[in-house]
Amino acid sequence: MKALLIGEYKNGHIDESFYELVGFSKKIGSETVGFVVAPLDSKLEYDGKVYIADINKAKDYNPKVHKDLIINVVEKENPDIIVFSHSSYGWDLAPRLSVALNAALISEIIDAIDDNYIVPFCNAKLRRRVKANSQKVVLTLQSGAFATFKSGNAQIESVNEINQDDRLQFEGYEVAEKTGVDLTKAEVIVSAGRGVGKKENIEVVKNLAKALKGELGASRPVVDAGWLDESYQVGTTGQTVSPKLYVACGISGAIQHLAGMKKSNFIVAINKDKDAPIGEAADVFVVADLMEFVPVLTSKLTK
Amino acid sequence: MNVLVCIKQVPDMESKFKISNDKQWYEQSDLTFKINEYDEYAVEEAVRLKEKLANTEITVLSIGPERTKEAIRKALAIGADKGVHVLDNEPQKKDSFQIASIIANYAKDKSFDIIFLGMQSQDRGSAAVGPIVSELLGYNCVTTIVSFEYVDGKVNVKRELEGGIKAKVSAKTPIVLTCQLGLNTVRYPTLPNIMKAKKKELNTINVSELLNEEPRVINLEVFVPEKKKGSIVLEGKVDEMADQLINILKEKTQVLR
Numbered sequence: 150m151k152a153l154l155i156g157e158y159k160n161g162h163i164d165e166s167f168y169e170l171v172g173f174s175k176k177i178g179s180e181t182v183g184f185v186v187a188p189l190d191s192k193l194e195y196d197g198k199v200y201i202a203d204i205n206k207a208k209d210y211n212p213k214v215h216k217d218l219i220i221n222v223v224e225k226e227n228p229d230i231i232v233f234s235h236s237s238y239g240w241d242l243a244p245r246l247s248v249a250l251n252a253a254l255i256s257e258i259i260d261a262i263d264d265n266y267i268v269p270f271c272n273a274k275l276r277r278r279v280k281a282n283s284q285k286v287v288l289t290l291q292s293g294a295f296a297t298f299k300s301g302n303a304q305i306e307s308v309n310e311i312n313q314d315d316r317l318q319f320e321g322y323e324v325a326e327k328t329g330v331d332l333t334k335a336e337v338i339v340s341a342g343r344g345v346g347k348k349e350n351i352e353v354v355k356n357l358a359k360a361l362k363g364e365l366g367a368s369r370p371v372v373d374a375g376w377l378d379e380s381y382q383v384g385t386t387g388q389t390v391s392p393k394l395y396v397a398c399g400i401s402g403a404i405q406h407l408a409g410m411k412k413s414n415f416i417v418a419i420n421k422d423k424d425a426p427i428g429e430a431a432d433v434f435v436v437a438d439l440m441e442f443v444p445v446l447t448s449k450l451t452k
Numbered sequence: 453m454n455v456l457v458c459i460k461q462v463p464d465m466e467s468k469f470k471i472s473n474d475k476q477w478y479e480q481s482d483l484t485f486k487i488n489e490y491d492e493y494a495v496e497e498a499v500r501l502k503e504k505l506a507n508t509e510i511t512v513l514s515i516g517p518e519r520t521k522e523a524i525r526k527a528l529a530i531g532a533d534k535g536v537h538v539l540d541n542e543p544q545k546k547d548s549f550q551i552a553s554i555i556a557n558y559a560k561d562k563s564f565d566i567i568f569l570g571m572q573s574q575d576r577g578s579a580a581v582g583p584i585v586s587e588l589l590g591y592n593c594v595t596t597i598v599s600f601e602y603v604d605g606k607v608n609v610k611r612e613l614e615g616g617i618k619a620k621v622s623a624k625t626p627i628v629l630t631c632q633l634g635l636n637t638v639r640y641p642t643l644p645n646i647m648k649a650k651k652k653e654l655n656t657i658n659v660s661e662l663l664n665e666e667p668r669v670i671n672l673e674v675f676v677p678e679k680k681k682g683s684i685v686l687e688g689k690v691d692e693m694a695d696q697l698i699n700i701l702k703e704k705t706q707v708l709r
């Protein structure tokens with residue numbers, strides 16, 4: 150079995166997620182070779198060959214350009230599986246590659262046992278065990294699901310022949326300005342989710358945060374609805390936090406939220422649905438309507 | 453402008469799920485179904501485009517059993533013009549490649565300018581159908597859009613990356629776009645529009661007419677994940693649970709003393 154691992158170059162370096170792909174391959178006992186579009190002088194702590202396509206020529210991400218580069222490497226190396234992270238890069242590119250290779254695509258893998266893969270299902274309330282029915286298989290791995298593995302120095306094979314594509318034009322990046330609180334330094338975070346129901350109810354969660362001398366946080370729908378601004382958002386597209394105590398009020402525990410808070414020391418979930426997937430991360434799960442429970446808890450704490 | 457929106461009907465994620473007897477899926481009886489959240493943004497964005505651009509026609513397509521018609525009717529009430537129901541009594545047995553090829557087979561001779569889909573479905577969540585459709589049709593494709601604008605045959609979108617960064621991308625139609633949370637706020641259909649939707653055209657096509665691919669991914673089993681090891685579940689009276697929780701926090705964390 151041979152795996153082609155597709156790395157990502159982000160914010161000026163090879164993203165750490167590459168080493169999760171390596172860890173995954175170790176777990177399933179596969180040989181590996183790497184590919185990444187990055188500066189040619191990049192260093193990787195990886196014991197093997199990595200094809201690097203010159204990012205100065207490939208420029209900012211263009212799916213067609215990257216797809217063609219990977220197809221070339223696939224032709225040379227003939228891997229059985231091609232592995233991405235389930236990131237904005239991976240979920241954009243992996244399906245396109247699967248079509249070109251007539252390969253099965255299995256997304257957001259959280260575990261692997263031989264050639265069986267486990268993926269989340271129904272907003273992570275359930276799991277599915279699946280298997281591919283094709284010669285080549287394209288996989289994306291949920292970030293954080295596999296332990297990283299680092300060792301050695303990669304042997305770099307540079308790729309200089311890069312075709313351009315003008316069907317999509319990249320017009321620049323937009324970076325959210327950092328305002329409000331820096332949740333990454335907070336010792337206690339109490340977050341409000343869609344379960345609060347309406348904007349006025351945020352106050353109830355905020356009062357609990359105050360009583361615990363902590364900061365207020367939020368899940369994404371609360372931010373999307375305009376109940377709180379972006380700086381409160383915890384998760385893959387918000388902040389990654391690891392306080393001593395994280396209290397999730399009316400938050401279901403979607404993967405993208407968990408990714409931002411599961412490293413907290415102690416997690417309390419307050420949710421009326423006993424089966425909410427936040428249960429996989431919570432140390433204490435309070436089955437209750439938050440509008441009834443949280444005010445009682447707050448008043449006991451402030452007494 | 454000829455627009456297609458693909459929507460999926462999914463269970464309400466707050467439902468109590470039971471695994472089906474064959475362990476292949478969830479039990480479908482007793483569940484409430486609705487439009488996949490991401491697909492509602494897709495419908496809304498298409499309707500906003502139609503409001504700005506004369507001569508725009510929006511077709512809504514959904515693959516699924518008979519009940520799927522309710523989801524299509526809702527999209528028509530939001531403002532789509534006509535519905536296409538691809539009747540499939542076992543959509544759970546199809547993988548994302550098959551779903552995409554059904555959509556592509558339907559779309560291939562209809563010259564759609566824009567195809568909107570959700571970024572992912574809430575039940576299966578492969579985030580794959582959109583880009584696969586684009587490859588099969590040879591269309592441009594941008595995934596995970598949080599902003600959309602159409603100007604003179606060109607689409608300007610923002611594509612969400614990680615950590616609050618967005619990439620601005622522009623491209624010519626025809627194009628496939630997958631919609632992310634926060635793209636817009638979906639309107640509630642008004643009563644007159646719900647009434648009007650009942651009269652809009654809704655055609656049914658049998659899935660066998662559009663599908664000629666075998667699944668590439670085989671479903672082996674569905675199961676319930678375990679709760680965190682050593683976790684405590686509190687149930688009962690609010691007052692007692694609050695006391696219990698305070699005691700646990702005193703014992704196990706340093707934040708209360």
Ligand SMILES: Cc1cc2nc3c(=O)[nH]c(=O)nc-3n(C[C@H](O)[C@H](O)[C@H](O)COP(=O)(O)OP(=O)(O)OC[C@H]3O[C@@H](n4cnc5c(N)ncnc54)[C@H](O)[C@@H]3O)c2cc1C
Nearest residue numbers: 342343344368369384385386387399400401421422438439
């Ligand atoms: C690419 C991508 C990036 C994303 N990034 C992020 C991110 O950074 N952060 C993030 O949070 N999400 C993110 N999401 C969205 C994520 O997938 C979920 O949709 C989101 O986290 C759900 O938020 P929620 O738990 O507040 O809402 P829901 O999933 O709707 O859950 C609400 C919960 O509240 C409970 N509830 C309802 N009423 C009550 C009540 N009265 N009392 C107690 N409990 C109640 C319900 O049982 C339910 O469990 C992202 C999604 C994608 C696709």
Ligand SMILES: Nc1ncnc2c1ncn2[C@@H]1O[C@H](COP(=O)(O)O)[C@@H](O)[C@H]1O
Nearest residue numbers: 459460515569570572573578579580581
């Ligand atoms: N059964 C279906 N009928 C119509 N559209 C679908 C169906 N399944 C998925 N889609 C579309 O494909 C998107 C991505 O789904 P998925 O790849 O399953 O995460 C959804 O948001 C829908 O827009």
